[in-house]
Amino acid sequence: MTSRGAGKQVRKSAAERRGEIVAAAARVGLQEGLECVTRQRIADGLGVQPGLIHHYFPVVEELVAEAFTSATAAELDGLLPSTAAPERVGGDALRTLQRFFTLISGAEFDDISKLWINARHLSRYRPVLRDQVVSQELRWCHRIEQIIAEGVGERSFRCDDPWAAAVRILAVVDGAGAYINTSADQRMAPLADLARRIAEAELGLPADGLRSP
Amino acid sequence: MTSRGAGKQVRKSAAERRGEIVAAAARVGLQEGLECVTRQRIADGLGVQPGLIHHYFPVVEELVAEAFTSATAAELDGLLPSTAAPERVGGDALRTLQRFFTLISGAEFDDISKLWINARHLSRYRPVLRDQVVSQELRWCHRIEQIIAEGVGERSFRCDDPWAAAVRILAVVDGAGAYINTSADQRMAPLADLARRIAEAELGLPADGLRSP
DNA sequence: GATGCTATTGGCTTTGCTGCCAATTGAGTA
DNA sequence: TACTCAATTGGCAGCAAAGCCAATAGCATC
Numbered sequence: 001m002t003s004r005g006a007g008k009q010v011r012k013s014a015a016e017r018r019g020e021i022v023a024a025a026a027r028v029g030l031q032e033g034l035e036c037v038t039r040q041r042i043a044d045g046l047g048v049q050p051g052l053i054h055h056y057f058p059v060v061e062e063l064v065a066e067a068f069t070s071a072t073a074a075e076l077d078g079l080l081p082s083t084a085a086p087e088r089v090g091g092d093a094l095r096t097l098q099r100f101f102t103l104i105s106g107a108e109f110d111d112i113s114k115l116w117i118n119a120r121h122l123s124r125y126r127p128v129l130r131d132q133v134v135s136q137e138l139r140w141c142h143r144i145e146q147i148i149a150e151g152v153g154e155r156s157f158r159c160d161d162p163w164a165a166a167v168r169i170l171a172v173v174d175g176a177g178a179y180i181n182t183s184a185d186q187r188m189a190p191l192a193d194l195a196r197r198i199a200e201a202e203l204g205l206p207a208d209g210l211r212s213p
Numbered sequence: 214m215t216s217r218g219a220g221k222q223v224r225k226s227a228a229e230r231r232g233e234i235v236a237a238a239a240r241v242g243l244q245e246g247l248e249c250v251t252r253q254r255i256a257d258g259l260g261v262q263p264g265l266i267h268h269y270f271p272v273v274e275e276l277v278a279e280a281f282t283s284a285t286a287a288e289l290d291g292l293l294p295s296t297a298a299p300e301r302v303g304g305d306a307l308r309t310l311q312r313f314f315t316l317i318s319g320a321e322f323d324d325i326s327k328l329w330i331n332a333r334h335l336s337r338y339r340p341v342l343r344d345q346v347v348s349q350e351l352r353w354c355h356r357i358e359q360i361i362a363e364g365v366g367e368r369s370f371r372c373d374d375p376w377a378a379a380v381r382i383l384a385v386v387d388g389a390g391a392y393i394n395t396s397a398d399q400r401m402a403p404l405a406d407l408a409r410r411i412a413e414a415e416l417g418l419p420a421d422g423l424r425s426p
Numbered sequence: 427g428a429t430g431c432t433a434t435t436g437g438c439t440t441t442g443c444t445g446c447c448a449a450t451t452g453a454g455t456a
Numbered sequence: 457t458a459c460t461c462a463a464t465t466g467g468c469a470g471c472a473a474a475g476c477c478a479a480t481a482g483c484a485t486c
Contacts, residue, residue, distance in 0.1 A: 011433055011482045033337060038473065049435050051477090060474065114337065116391075121334040124246060124327065124394045137396045164403035171404055175388020178329075181337045183350045190377035191384055198411070222464055224452045230463080251443060262465050264447085273444070 009048075018056050020046060025067035026074075030111050034118050034129075037064045065132040068119050072136045075112050079103050080143045083150060093151030094210075101196040102212045104173060113177035141166045148203065158204030165202040172198045222261075231269050233259060238280035239287075243324050247331050247342075250277045278345040281332050285349045288325050292316050293356045296363060306364030307423075314409040315425045317386060326390035354379050361416065371417030378415040385411045 012020070024045045025037045039050040039060060057063035077085070079100055103109060123130035144166035151157035159165050176191045193211075200209050225233070237258045238250045252263040252273060270276035290298065292313055316322060336343035357379035364370035372378050389404045406424075413422050 009434055009481070014433075017433075035338075039475095040473075049437095051436065052434055054475070055433070058475075117330065117334045118337070120391060120394050121330045124331070125248075130395060134396045134399075137392065138399060141400075161403075167400050167403035168407055171388040171391065171400070171407060172385055173388070174391045175384040175386070178333060178384065178387045178391065179350065181333050182343060183347045186347075186351060187380050187384070190374075190380035194381055194384060222451070224463055227463075252445095253443075262467095264466065265464055267445070268463070271445075 014056075017052075021053060021056055021063070022066050022070050025063050026070040029064065029067040029118075030071045030115050033114070034064050034068060034122055037067055059128075061126050061128045064122075064126070065129040068115070068129060069132045069136060071115060072112070072119075073139070076136075076140055076143060080140075080147065082143065083146055093147050093154055094156040096147055097151070097199065098210050098212045101199070101210055104177075104195070105192070109177070110180055113180040116174065117178065117181065141170055144169060151203070159202060165199075169195065169199045169202060227269075230265075234266060234269055234276070235279050235283050238276050239283040242277065242280040242331075243284045243328050246327070247277050247281060247335055250280055272341075274339050274341045277335075277339070278342040281328070281342060282345045282349060284328060285325070285332075286352070289349075289353055289356060293353075293360065295356065296359060306360050306367055307369040309360055310364070310412065311423050311425045314412070314423055317390075317408070318405070322390070323393055326393040329387065330391065330394065354383055357382060364416070372415060378412075382408065382412045382415060 021042060024042050028041055028045065029037050037060070039053040042063070043050040043053050053063070057066075080096065119129065119133045123133045141163070145162045148157055148159055148162035148165055152159055152162065172195045176194050179187055179191075196210050197207070199205075200207060203210075234255060237255050241254060241258065242250050250273070252266040255276070256263040256266050266276070270279075293309060332342065332346045336346045354376070358375045361370055361372055361375035361378055365372055365375065385408045389407050392400055392404075409423050410420070412418075413420060416423075
C-alpha cells in the first residue's frame with residue numbers, strides 16, 4: 001500500500017534513489033530478515049519496478065551487505081555515541097556504558113540481536129556480506145574499547161587491556177542475545193544482567209556500578 | 214561419487230532407510246549448513262532418487278528439524294556424557310566439565326558452533342525447526358545443570374542455583390562461538406578461556422579450577 | 427521548444443527447490 | 457512359484473529468485 005498506484009514514474013537523482021533503496025533494504029533486513037531483501041520486496045516497498053533495484057545493485061548480495069552495514073552503523077551510534085559525537089560531553093564514559101546496558105535490555109534491541117544472528121549465519125555463504133559483518137563487528141568492539149580507554153583515563157574504570165575487555169563484554173552481550181529467536185523466554189532471569197555484571201568485573205567496578213541510576 | 218551408478222534399486226526396511234536419510238541430512242546440515250538439506254542434495258548423497266526422500270519426509274522442514282536434533286543430540290552426549298552414561302563413573306562432575314571446556318576449545322567444535330548459529334537463525338522462519346532448537350537448547354542446559362548439581366553434592370562446586378549457572382555458562386559459550394563465521398580470528402586471544410573462567414566463578418572454583426590437568 | 431542523457435520500466439530466461447503422484451520393482455509370504 | 461505390498465523410481469507443475477536488457481520517458485540543458 002505504500003504510495004501505491006502512481007503509474008507515473010518518478011525520476012530522482014541517482015544518489016537520492018540509491019539512498020532510498022539502501023534505507024528500505026535496511027528496514028526490511030532489520031524487521032523481516034536479510035533473506036527478505038530481494039529485488040521484488042524492496043521494489044514493492046518503494047513503489048518501483050524490480051529492474052530499478054538491479055540498476056543500482058546488479059548483484060543483490062551487495063545490497064544486502066550495504067543494508068546490514070547501514071542498519072548496524074546507525075544502531076551503534078544510537079547505543080554508543082562516539083567520543084567525538086556532539087551529544088557526548090567529556091567525562092561520561094561511565095554514563096555512556098550505563099546507558100548502553102539499559103538500552104540493550106529493552107525490547108527495541110531484539111531486532112538488532114536478530115539481525116546480528118542473521119548476518120553472522122549468512123556470512124557463511126556470502127563473502128561480500130561477511131566482509132561487512134567483520135568490519136562492523138570490529139567497529140563495535142573498537143567503540144567499546146575507546147569508551148573503556150576514556151573511562152580509564154578518567155579513573156572511572158580500572159582495566160589493563162581495554163581491547164580484550166571490549167571483546168569479552170561484547171561476546172557476553174551476543175551470547176545473552178543468541179536465544180532471541182528460540183528459548184529466550186525460558187532464560188530471561190539468569191541472563192538479565194549477565195553482560196552488565198561481567199562488564200563491571202572487567203572494569204574493576206563494584207556490583208551495580210554500571211546500572212543506570 | 215558416493216556409491217554412484219548402481220541403477221539397480223536397493224530396497225531397505227523403512228526404519229533403516231529413514232535412519233540413513235536422517236544421518237545423511239545431519240551430516241550435510243553440520244558440514245554445509247541446514248539450507249543445504251534439500252531433497253536433491255540428500256538423495257545424491259545416498260545414491261537414490263529425490264522422490265524417495267519425499268516419501269519419508271513429505272515436508273522438507275521436518276527433515277531439517279530432525280537432522281538438527283540428531284546432530285546436536287549426538288554432540289551433547291559426546292561433550293557431556295549424562296550421569297547415567299556408562300563411561301561416567303561417580304564423583305567426576307569436575308572432570309566432566311574440565312573435559313567439556315577442553316573439547317569446546319578444539320577446532321572440532323567449530324562445526325557445532327556454526328550449526329547452532331544456523332539453526333537459531335533459521336528458527337526465525339521455521340516453526341517446526343524452532344521447536345526442536347528450543348528443545349535441544351533446554352536439553353543442553355539441563356545436562357549442565359545436572360552435572361553442576363552433582364558436583365555440588367560431591368562438594369566440588371559451590372553454587373546456589375545450578376539452573377541459572379548453567380544458563381549463564383552456556384550463554385558465554387555461545388557468545389564466544391558467535392564469531393566463528395566472521396571475526397573469530399581477530400578475537401581468539403581474549404575469548405580463549407572466557408567461558409571456562411566464567412564457569413569457575415559461577416561454581417565457586419579457583420582460577421584454572423576447570424582447566425584440564 | 428527541441429535535444430540528449432540516464433533513470434526507469436517491463437519484460438525475458440535460467441535455476442533450484444517444493445509438493446505431488448502414477449508406475450515400477452524388489453523382497454517377503456503364501 | 458506366484459502373489460502382494462510397500463519401497464523406490466522418475467517424472468510432473470508451480471513458484472520465486474537472480475541476472476540481464478532493449479525500450480521508454482522524465483529532467484536538464486541548449
